[in-house]
Structure formats: structure tokens, C-alpha cells
Amino acid sequence: MSSEPESLDAQMTAELENGDLDDEGVDLSMVIDLQRCTGCAACNMGCASENNLQEGMAYSSRIIKTEGQFPNVSYEYTPTLCNQCEDAPCAEGCPTKALYKGKGNITMHDHEKCIGCKACMVNCPYDEIYLNKEDPHPTWEIEEAAIENGTATPKQVKERAGVDEENAPAYYNPNREVSDSEHPTRYKGVVEKCNFCVHRLEENELPRCVEECPCEARIFGDLNDPDSKVNEILGQYNEDVLKEDEGTQPKVKYVRDYNGGSYEAGVGEPGLSD
Amino acid sequence: MSGAAGGISELLDDVPSSRRYYAWLAFVAVGLLIGAYGVLTTLIQGTTTLGLTDQVPWGILISTYVFFALLSTGICIGITSLSSVFGLSKYDPLVKRGIFLSLITLAAGGLVIMAGLGQPFRAIPQMLLSPNPAAPMWWMIVLYSIYGGALVAEFALIDRFEEPSETVSKTVAVVALVAPILAGAMLGAIFGTAEARPYYGGMFASVFLLVTAVASGVALIAAVTIVERKFSSATQAVVPEELITNTLGKYLGVMAAAVLLLTALRHVFGLVATSDSLALAHQEMLFGGMGLWSVGVGMLLGLLVPMALMAYPKTRTVNGVLAASTLVLVGMFASRFEFVVGGQITALTADNFHEFPVASYVPSATEFAIVIAGIALFAMLYTVGRELFDLNELPHHEEETMTHTEAVTDGGQDDE
Numbered sequence: 001m002s003s004e005p006e007s008l009d010a011q012m013t014a015e016l017e018n019g020d021l022d023d024e025g026v027d028l029s030m031v032i033d034l035q036r037c038t039g040c041a042a043c044n045m046g047c048a049s050e051n052n053l054q055e056g057m058a059y060s061s062r063i064i065k066t067e068g069q070f071p072n073v074s075y076e077y078t079p080t081l082c083n084q085c086e087d088a089p090c091a092e093g094c095p096t097k098a099l100y101k102g103k104g105n106i107t108m109h110d111h112e113k114c115i116g117c118k119a120c121m122v123n124c125p126y127d128e129i130y131l132n133k134e135d136p137h138p139t140w141e142i143e144e145a146a147i148e149n150g151t152a153t154p155k156q157v158k159e160r161a162g163v164d165e166e167n168a169p170a171y172y173n174p175n176r177e178v179s180d181s182e183h184p185t186r187y188k189g190v191v192e193k194c195n196f197c198v199h200r201l202e203e204n205e206l207p208r209c210v211e212e213c214p215c216e217a218r219i220f221g222d223l224n225d226p227d228s229k230v231n232e233i234l235g236q237y238n239e240d241v242l243k244e245d246e247g248t249q250p251k252v253k254y255v256r257d258y259n260g261g262s263y264e265a266g267v268g269e270p271g272l273s274d
Numbered sequence: 275m276s277g278a279a280g281g282i283s284e285l286l287d288d289v290p291s292s293r294r295y296y297a298w299l300a301f302v303a304v305g306l307l308i309g310a311y312g313v314l315t316t317l318i319q320g321t322t323t324l325g326l327t328d329q330v331p332w333g334i335l336i337s338t339y340v341f342f343a344l345l346s347t348g349i350c351i352g353i354t355s356l357s358s359v360f361g362l363s364k365y366d367p368l369v370k371r372g373i374f375l376s377l378i379t380l381a382a383g384g385l386v387i388m389a390g391l392g393q394p395f396r397a398i399p400q401m402l403l404s405p406n407p408a409a410p411m412w413w414m415i416v417l418y419s420i421y422g423g424a425l426v427a428e429f430a431l432i433d434r435f436e437e438p439s440e441t442v443s444k445t446v447a448v449v450a451l452v453a454p455i456l457a458g459a460m461l462g463a464i465f466g467t468a469e470a471r472p473y474y475g476g477m478f479a480s481v482f483l484l485v486t487a488v489a490s491g492v493a494l495i496a497a498v499t500i501v502e503r504k505f506s507s508a509t510q511a512v513v514p515e516e517l518i519t520n521t522l523g524k525y526l527g528v529m530a531a532a533v534l535l536l537t538a539l540r541h542v543f544g545l546v547a548t549s550d551s552l553a554l555a556h557q558e559m560l561f562g563g564m565g566l567w568s569v570g571v572g573m574l575l576g577l578l579v580p581m582a583l584m585a586y587p588k589t590r591t592v593n594g595v596l597a598a599s600t601l602v603l604v605g606m607f608a609s610r611f612e613f614v615v616g617g618q619i620t621a622l623t624a625d626n627f628h629e630f631p632v633a634s635y636v637p638s639a640t641e642f643a644i645v646i647a648g649i650a651l652f653a654m655l656y657t658v659g660r661e662l663f664d665l666n667e668l669p670h671h672e673e674e675t676m677t678h679t680e681a682v683t684d685g686g687q688d689d690e
Contacts, residue, residue, distance in 0.1 A: 093411065093468070094406055096404045117411065122618065127328065132320075133320060
């Protein structure tokens with residue numbers, strides 16, 4: 001018996017470590033295996049926690065489609081996120097280049113250039129761009145305790161923690177400050193979207209949704225690396241993208257459409273738990 | 275230009291000091307107060323004061339901006355350039371007032387759109403520091419800025435110079451014609467290039483907005499000129515009744531008919547589309563909750579009634595034209611709202627975070643207040659402008675053009 005095979009996460013992390021995000025030609029992609037995905041929403045929870053997302057905002061979400069009448073019902077669960085389109089209409093229509101194709105061919109967003117015109121939201125065919133209508137974390141200013149005389153108020157917590165309001169407000173997230181790609185403090189009046197957790201990629205860590213997935217349904221890597229796991233999977237299975245007709249060429253791809261009536265076995269060596 | 279010489283004093287004599295005038299001033303002041311409330315609240319609290327959602331990110335503020343920007347565009351393309359570029363002297367009495375109206379509607383539109391931005395103070399610096407020539411919005415802003423400059427120059431040439439150089443006047447006039455055509459086309463392209471939203475009709479968005487721009491521009495200049503004629507003898511002397519009833523009235527009627535046709539085509543093509551979401555969007559806008567607004571106000575009251583009023587010679591009187599142009603203005607305001615919101619009313623995905631299949635949008639009180647800010651700013655600027663400048667002054671034409679006057683007048687009589 002050979003030694004225990006390396007986990008998928010470990011293989012993909014090794015790919016990140018061996019590559020360089022800043023190299024020209026790196027083309028990051030995520031493949032989602034719909035047969036493995038159980039719809040547990042750990043990706044969504046992980047994403048919200050990684051990016052300090054407030055209620056009502058989800059860089060990582062899902063489309064649920066239920067069709068037919070009992071007992072002939074089909075249920076489809078499709079995890080969604082920004083598709084990091086090759087031909088990104090959001091970036092094309094952005095008047096100030098706040099949205100642009102950046103390192104790893106990720107569709108990046110520069111908070112400092114965003115004027116909040118919302119053209120990207122109108123242009124995105126996938127509804128994957130969100131507007132911070134108000135400061136994302138106003139709760140730290142609240143002077144009301146959840147349980148009166150029982151818990152501290154958010155404002156008291158902030159004060160006791162000695163938060164330096166000037167340089168680091170309570171919702172300052174040092175994880176997002178590993179490079180100039182992201183802003184450590186989220187604020188109102190700008191749009192936001194998924195960027196494959198670029199702050200994690202810069203530390204050779206997988207996007208949080210990939211890491212959180214308990215079923216290894218998310219495969220992440222460089223399309224331009226012939227040995228990458230994503231290329232291996234895409235070589236074995238037919239890929240699908242959302243709204244292919246839009247011509248946006250999404251970098252988030254789906255394999256093995258979840259449908260009780262069909263199960264694509266794939267070609268060649270057993271791949272995804274065949 | 276003897277009419278222009280004593281213009282200002284004449285105009286000041288004409289300034290009504292009646293109660294009605296003070297009531298108007300009070301009305302404008304109240305509008306400005308409400309508007310200031312809306313603008314300041316949004317500046318302080320952010321866009322959370324607006325009724326926008328992630329599915330309907332563009333609402334009544336964008337549609338009001340489109341309304342104002344295209345009023346400005348329409349006046350220049352449809353009225354003032356006919357005189358300043360093409361030498362149709364018949365339109366001379368409308369030129370100076372038209373240029374001024376173009377300028378202040380552009381300003382009102384600018385205020386409304388800036389107030390709705392998430393980061394309004396960054397807008398201009400970032401447009402300059404980080405331009406994206408691939409974006410129609412960037413081009414629209416550049417072109418409207420050039421247009422604004424040309425309007426100021428054109429106005430100054432008439433107001434400040436006794437005999438400006440014909441070459442300079444002509445050049446400025448051509449810029450003030452070409453820039454708004456391109457800017458309006460780019461405004462349409464902002465919507466048209468949003469391929470995910472077929473409601474906007476792709477390239478047709480630019481054509482539709484430019485044609486409707488002329489209709490609304492003719493309506494505004496007709497309405498304002500008629501009201502001025504009622505109060506100012508100077509305007510009455512310069513603008514003949516025939517120009518209102520025969521020229522502007524017929525012009526308005528034809529434009530209302532053209533817009534009605536284009537609007538009907540848009541909806542018919544949409545309703546029979548094989549795309550479920552496109553057909554649903556049109557159904558929603560025509561027969562859903564917005565139906566009263568888009569069909570009742572936008573099409574029947576705002577286009578069909580004015581078209582009928584202008585078609586019958588008996589109703590094509592000065593007051594008839596005033597009624598028709600006011601209706602067209604109200605109708606175009608509704609129509610802009612229908613156009614902007616219609617493209618976003620059907621959900622793009624069945625994402626659990628979103629409404630599906632129809633997204634809802636109701637403008638907030640603050641949004642209405644900002645709309646009032648735009649209207650009040652327009653009213654205030656006009657009220658101040660008519661006191662500062664002689665808007666009845668005729669543009670300067672060299673002799674060559676003067677000979678055209680007669681030819682055109684003759685042509686006009688032939689029309690009757």
C-alpha cells in the first residue's frame with residue numbers, strides 16, 4: 001500500500017505555493033462539482049466570516065431551483081459567486097477602472113477608485129455585485145446591550161479593547177491588508193464583490209469557500225498550468241458555465257450537473273470519487 | 275438688434291412684482307429646502323436613504339438625470355442648432371432662451387445624478403485620474419462636459435459680444451450640436467451595452483433616447499416660452515404667436531407621434547419576445563403595478579393626448595400648445611422612469627438572496643426630495659437667469675444669414 005493520498009486541499013495549496021500569483025499568464029479558475037456539493041452552505045458561511053459580510057450581502061451564494069409537482073420534483077442547487085469573467089462587462093462599463101482584470105486574471109475591485117455609480121451592477125448578468133449602502137459595521141457604535149446589565153454594549157467592547165479609531169476602527173480586518181489589492185476597512189458608498197479571496201491567495205492559502213467545503217466540491221487552480229487540478233477535472237468532465245450565451249466566458253465552471261436521471265462518469269482514470 | 279439693447283431694463287420692468295410672482299418664489303424656495311434636505315441626508319447617511327436594492331441599483335434618480343440631460347440635449351439638437359448651425363432664422367427668437375435652458379437642465383441633471391452616487395466627491399477626480407475609455411459612462415461625462423463648455427461659450431457670444439466672429443460662433447454652434455448628439459448616444463450606450471438587460475434594446479437605446487430627447491426639448495422650450503409670453507411683453511414682441519402654434523405646435527405633435535411609435539414598437543417587440551424574462555419585464559411595466567404610470571401617464575396622457583391636441587387646428591392654440599407641452603414633459607418624466615426601471619425589474623438569477631422572478635423598487639421619500647432638488651434648482655436658475663440676462667435677445671447673424679430669413683419666412687408661410 002502506498003502512503004495515504006494527499007488531500008485535494010493540500011494538492012491545490014501546493015500548486016499555489018509552487019506558482020506565483022504575480023506571474024503574467026496565471027489564469028485562476030474554480031470548478032464546482034455539483035455531484036459532490038451537498039448544498040450545506042459552508043462556503044457561504046465561510047465567505048461571510050472571512051470577509052466580514054453583513055446581513056444581506058453574500059459574495060458566495062446559491063441558486064435553488066425546484067421544478068415539477070410532487071412526486072415528480074426536481075431540485076437543483078447551484079453554488080454561485082463572482083464568475084471572474086474573461087470578458088467582464090462590469091470592468092468594461094466601469095468609468096473609473098475601479099473594476100479591472102488584475103493578478104491571476106481575477107476581476108479585481110479598487111475601493112478607492114469606485115465612485116458608487118452602480119454601472120457594474122447593471123452590467124453584471126449574474127447579480128454578483130453588491131452596494132454598501134451604509135457602513136457595513138455600524139454595530140460597534142451601538143450603546144445598547146443585547147441583554148441589559150448582562151452583556152457589554154458594542155461601544156463598551158470597542159473601548160475596552162482599546163481600538164484605535166483613527167488608524168484601525170473596530171471592523172479593521174488585517175487579513176485584507178496583505179497587499180494593496182484590498183481595503184482592510186470596508187465602508188459605505190462603494191460596490192463589493194468576490195475576488196477569490198485574493199488576500200488569502202497572496203499568502204498561498206486557498207479561497208475560504210474552497211477551504212471550507214467539507215465535500216471537496218470546489219476545485220481551484222491555474223487554467224494555464226497544464227498539471228493543475230482544475231485542468232485535470234476539466235479534461236475528464238464536460239464543463240458548464242452560467243449563462244453561456246452572454247459570452248462573458250466565466251472562470252467559475254461547473255461539472256457533473258446534479259440530476260437524478262443522469263450521472264456523468266467521466267473519462268480516463270477515476271476522478272471525482274467515481 | 276434694437277430689441278436686445280434695452281432688453282434687460284425692459285425685462286426688469288416686466289418682472290412681475292405681483293403676489294403671483296412672490297408665490298412662485300416661495301414655491302421655488304420650498305422646493306429648494308425639500309431638495310436640500312434630500313441631498314444632505316443622502317450625503318451624510320449614504321445611499322441607504324434611497325429605495326435602491328442590489329437588484330434595482332438604478333432608480334428614479336437615474337431616470338430623472340436622463341430626463342434632464344436629454345431635455346438639454348433635445349433643445350440643442352432640436353431647436354437652437356436649427357438656427358445657429360443651419361441658419362433657420364425662424365427659430366432665432368428661441369435660441370438664447372434655449373441655450374440657457376440647455377445649460378440649466380444640464381446642471382439640474384448633474385445635481386440629481388451626483389446626489390445618487392455612493393461617493394459623489396470622488397466622481398470628477400477619478401474620472402480624470404483613472405479614465406476608462408471602454409466605458410460609455412466615461413465618454414458621456416466627457417462629452418457632456420465639452421457640451422456644457424460649448425453652451426457657456428455660445429451663450430456668452432450672444433450675451434457679451436456685439437458682433438462676434440462668424441467663424442467662432444459657427445464653430446461653437448457646431449460643437450454644441452455634435453457634442454450632445456454623441457453624449458446622448460453614449461447615454462443610450464450605457465443602457466444599451468448592458469447586454470444582460472435586453473429591455474434596453476441594445477443599440478436602439480441610443481436611437482430611442484435621442485429621438486425622445488428632441489420631443490422633450492421642444493416641449494420644454496415651448497412651455498417656458500409660452501409662460502414667458504404671458505408675463506413679459508418683451509417676449510411677446512419677439513416670439514410671434516405663429517412660431518408657437520404653427521411651428522412648435524406641429525413640431526411637438528410630430529415628435530409625440532414619433533415617440534409614441536417608438537415606444538409602442540419597444541413594447542410590442544418585448545411582449546412577443548421568446549425570452550421569458552424580457553416579455554415578463556414588459557408585462558410588468560405595462561400591466562403590472564407600474565402600468566398606470568408608464569401607460570397612463572407615459573403614453574396616453576404624455577404622448578397620445580398631446581399628439582391629438584396638436585393634430586386638430588382648433589386645439590393648436592397658444593394655450594393648447596402649453597397644455598400639450600406640459601403633458602409631454604410629465605409623460606417623458608414617467609417614460610424615463612419606465613425605461614430605466616424596466617431593464618431591472620426582472621431578476622437576473624434565482625439567487626436566494628434576491629427576489630424572483632420580479633424585483634421590486636419603490637422610490638424613497640429622500641429620492642423624491644432629490645428629484646425635487648433638481649426641479650427646484652432648474653426653477654431657481656431660470657428665475658435668476660431671466661433677471662440677469664435678456665433671454666429675448668436675438669442671436670447675431672451676418673448678412674448672408676439675414677437673406678435666409680426671408681426665404682425661411684416664405685417657406686414657413688407655405689407650410690400653412
